Amino acid sequence: MTLFLASQSPRRRxxxxxxxxxxDVLDASIDETPAAGEPALDYVRRxxxxxxxxxxxxVAAVAGALVLGADTEVVLDGVVFGKPGNxxxxxxxxxxxxxxxxxxxxxxxxxxxxREAEIVSVSEVTFADLxxxxxxxxxATGEPFGKAGAYAxxxxxxxxxxxxxxxxxxxxxxxxxxxxxxxxGFGVAM
Numbered sequence: 001m002t003l004f005l006a007s008q009s010p011r012r013r014x015x016x017x018x019x020x021x022x023x024d025v026l027d028a029s030i031d032e033t034p035a036a037g038e039p040a041l042d043y044v045r046r047x048x049x050x051x052x053x054x055x056x057x058x059v060a061a062v063a064g065a066l067v068l069g070a071d072t073e074v075v076l077d078g079v080v081f082g083k084p085g086n087x088x089x090x091x092x093x094x095x096x097x098x099x100x101x102x103x104x105x106x107x108x109x110x111x112x113x114x115r116e117a118e119i120v121s122v123s124e125v126t127f128a129d130l131x132x133x134x135x136x137x138x139x140a141t142g143e144p145f146g147k148a149g150a151y152a153x154x155x156x157x158x159x160x161x162x163x164x165x166x167x168x169x170x171x172x173x174x175x176x177x178x179x180x181x182x183x184x185g186f187g188v189a190m
């Protein structure tokens with residue numbers, strides 16, 4: 001059996017490696033536009049499944065191929081905060097999150113020939129009250145770019161967080177405990 005990660009995320013690669021999992025990486029690009037009225041949880045689950053499915057199509061000729069797809073999104077008041085498009089967008093997201101508790105939803109899907117399964121991890125993250133100067137300084141580091149919700153818990157963004165309830169690795173992009181359980185169900189060695 002060969003495991004493939006359908007993601008270019010360096011954090012997901014790092015977390016899978018930390019788990020002791022052997023895998024290859026695929027570039028499974030899909031349209032990640034939310035459907036009109038699609039609830040955040042349904043959106044994150046769908047994107048994870050579609051990434052895994054797109055990856056499986058690429059490796060259909062590989063006997064015993066398993067593909068892991070994942071998606072992680074920041075959600076505040078039912079609104080999905082994706083990756084910021086620019087510095088103004090990052091600042092807007094961080095101001096909205098300031099002093100509030102939001103959810104981070106991570107979905108992981110594993111698909112193989114004739115079998116699929118998924119898990120979802122929901123964490124609650126509370127931001128400290130952020131001054132405009134704090135937000136500007138953080139945005140200037142460049143770290144918010146390419147990160148859902150415009151922050152990285154594993155980087156300087158940790159300074160913005162007053163409280164976390166849930167999965168630290170899930171907020172990073174791959175909930176390790178849940179992912180390990182899912183992969184063991186497919187017979188993946190760790």
